[in-house]
Amino acid sequence: MTGLTRTLRRAFAGTMLALALAIAAPGATTPAHAQAPAPSAPAQASEQMLFNYLQGDVRGRITIPDQRAATLIQPEGREFQHFWRTTLKWIGAIAVGGMLVVLVLFYAMRGKIRIDGGPSGRTIERFNGFERFVHWLTATTFIVLGITGLNISFGRELLLPLMGPEAFTTWSQWGKLAHNFLAFPFTLGILLMLVIWIRDNIPGATDVRWFAEGGGLIGHGHPPARRFNAGQKIIFWSVVLGGGAIAVTGFILMFPFQFVTTMSGMQLATQLHGVIALVMIAIILAHIYIGSLGMEGAFDAMGSGQVDLNWAKEHHSLWVEEVMAGSRDARAPTGARGAGAD
Amino acid sequence: MARMKFLCDSDRCIECNACVTACKNEHEVPWGINRRRVVTINDGKPGERSISMACMHCTDAPCAAVCPVDCFYTTADGVVLHSKDLCIGCGYCFYACPFGAPQYPRLGNFGTRGKMDKCTYCAGGPEADSTQAEYAKYGSNRLAEGKLPLCAEMCSTKALLAGDGDIIAQIYAERVTRRGYGSGAWGWRTAYKEMTTG
Ligand code: HEM
Numbered sequence: 422m423t424g425l426t427r428t429l430r431r432a433f434a435g436t437m438l439a440l441a442l443a444i445a446a447p448g449a450t451t452p453a454h455a456q457a458p459a460p461s462a463p464a465q466a467s468e469q470m471l472f473n474y475l476q477g478d479v480r481g482r483i484t485i486p487d488q489r490a491a492t493l494i495q496p497e498g499r500e501f502q503h504f505w506r507t508t509l510k511w512i513g514a515i516a517v518g519g520m521l522v523v524l525v526l527f528y529a530m531r532g533k534i535r536i537d538g539g540p541s542g543r544t545i546e547r548f549n550g551f552e553r554f555v556h557w558l559t560a561t562t563f564i565v566l567g568i569t570g571l572n573i574s575f576g577r578e579l580l581l582p583l584m585g586p587e588a589f590t591t592w593s594q595w596g597k598l599a600h601n602f603l604a605f606p607f608t609l610g611i612l613l614m615l616v617i618w619i620r621d622n623i624p625g626a627t628d629v630r631w632f633a634e635g636g637g638l639i640g641h642g643h644p645p646a647r648r649f650n651a652g653q654k655i656i657f658w659s660v661v662l663g664g665g666a667i668a669v670t671g672f673i674l675m676f677p678f679q680f681v682t683t684m685s686g687m688q689l690a691t692q693l694h695g696v697i698a699l700v701m702i703a704i705i706l707a708h709i710y711i712g713s714l715g716m717e718g719a720f721d722a723m724g725s726g727q728v729d730l731n732w733a734k735e736h737h738s739l740w741v742e743e744v745m746a747g748s749r750d751a752r753a754p755t756g757a758r759g760a761g762a763d
Numbered sequence: 764m765a766r767m768k769f770l771c772d773s774d775r776c777i778e779c780n781a782c783v784t785a786c787k788n789e790h791e792v793p794w795g796i797n798r799r800r801v802v803t804i805n806d807g808k809p810g811e812r813s814i815s816m817a818c819m820h821c822t823d824a825p826c827a828a829v830c831p832v833d834c835f836y837t838t839a840d841g842v843v844l845h846s847k848d849l850c851i852g853c854g855y856c857f858y859a860c861p862f863g864a865p866q867y868p869r870l871g872n873f874g875t876r877g878k879m880d881k882c883t884y885c886a887g888g889p890e891a892d893s894t895q896a897e898y899a900k901y902g903s904n905r906l907a908e909g910k911l912p913l914c915a916e917m918c919s920t921k922a923l924l925a926g927d928g929d930i931i932a933q934i935y936a937e938r939v940t941r942r943g944y945g946s947g948a949w950g951w952r953t954a955y956k957e958m959t960t961g
């Protein structure tokens with residue numbers, strides 16, 4: 422993003438500076454001292470000139486241990502200011518606010534998606550205890566991380582006027598602590614999810630058909646699906662990839678200048694963390710909606726782990742067949758005999 | 764009201780670091796934190812310049828704009844100050860500051876930072892002027908005593924100027940005219956969105 426263009430720009434500017442110095446060094450005049458008599462100082466390093474050609478940090482030598490202080494001026498700070506104050510807030514407001522509006526409208530139009538055949542009363546196990554543990558580990562930490570993160574992005578506008586400065590600082594301080602510590606279980610959750618579910622989330626031909634028929638959400642039919650339908654696969658991959666990116670950038674922020682040592686790198690990590698997190702919050706809002714309010718029978722999958730057979734047949738027909746086939750094909754162990762056969 | 768600014772005339776600065784030392788001493792600034800520093804560019808080459816730099820007390824200050832808890836305020840003199848009671852040590856102001864001014868005591872777990880510290884233009888903080896509480900957190904409040912920042916006051920070559928922006932710009936412009944050269948008011952364009960006529 423900005424970091425990339427900045428790097429390109431700097432490479433270009435560096436060449437320009439070298440050229441400019443070679444050509445114009447002795448008599449360089451700049452607007453900065455246009456009124457002054459002809460400059461006689463050799464190779465003037467005026468700020469104007471540096472900025473025009475370098476458009477980047479002004480660095481030098483320093484005698485104190487903190488080498489970061491050797492950067493005299495980093496004008497990109499102004500870009501960071503603009504990004505955080507304007508761009509990020511708009512992205513967040515549109516992603517999170519927009520998703521809430523879409524979900525409300527969707528609920529108003531489509532209502533709760535019922536089980537067409539009605540509940541059968543028979544259930545089938547969809548997620549075992551460990552899978553549900555991993556899901557809720559990730560989900561609960563995500564929610565707390567999301568709320569405390571949103572507090573960093575929007576608390577100043579939304580909460581500070583309500584709470585007053587002292588209370589808002591106390592809350593934000595706790596929020597920061599929670600955000601720092603819950604980062605670890607969240608990351609563990611993401612890694613475990615990847616391990617236990619990647620097998621069922623490889624995209625395949627059924628996913629193309631599922632999309633073509635508009636899934637179960639937009640269309641009214643029930644295109645066949647295996648354990649995870651294409652929509653769920655998208656959620657899986659955005660959680661694993663998006664969550665992974667959030668974790669990587671988050672740890673960069675948590676250990677400032679340790680993994681990434683440059684100012685532009687830290688700025689970029691902060692910007693990426695914010696943007697990806699806000700987009701992920703929007704995606705997860707949709708996920709929460711469809712898993713609770715939006716669809717009858719869906720919550721049980723992560724609640725008790727047992728789903729209604731009719732729900733499973735409608736939404737994951739191929740998966741039900743696989744599970745059923747598994748038990749149908751069951752062979753009696755060799756040597757086993759029917760009871761009372763002797 | 765005056766609009767206070769700093770201006771470092773790099774054609775006069777001799778990199779003696781007296782401003783750095785005076786600042787540390789005046790405000791009892793803790794180890795590892797430098798509110799002011801001297802940076803030498805083109806070291807050992809033609810065109811070598813040293814510039815003393817601290818918080819520039821920017822117009823539309825970037826630090827204040829990105830602070831999640833909004834703990835900065837600008838005084839009637841244009842000095843950018845902050846409240847250490849409200850700061851949560853997130854470090855955002857350091858990313859936004861064009862001059863590397865915010866500093867953090869390293870404490871606590873991970874890379875977490877303590878309350879941000881920076882140059883106050885010798886103007887203390889939100890506490891009542893010249894109180895012990897103010898001194899402990901922000902250092903002395905010379906402005907309240909009618910004095911200018913110590914760094915500039917004791918600069919032996921008068922390279923570092925502090926005071927009303929128009930007046931110090933005027934002084935600098937006269938110097939440039941008299942001696943025939945000047946390498947510009949470092950940081951002014953970024954800090955105040957303007958250039959001096961230097
Ligand atoms: C490994 C996990 C994570 C780590 C290490 C991490 C770390 C951080 C850090 C250090 C900050 C800077 C602010 C502060 O110091 O409190 C931050 C900000 C933020 N985090 Fe996280 N975080 C993680 C996961 C998440 C998740 C899962 C979300 C969203 C659901 C999230 C959302 C945010 C947001 C929105 C901000 C504020 C961005 C801004 O306004 O600039 N973070 N995070």
Ligand code: SF4
Binds near residue numbers: 864
């Ligand atoms: S120099 Fe840095 S700390 Fe000082 S007002 Fe400007 S942005 Fe804020």
Ligand code: SF4
Binds near residue numbers: 831833851854878879
């Ligand atoms: S470190 Fe403190 S002063 Fe700086 S932006 Fe964060 S809360 Fe504000």
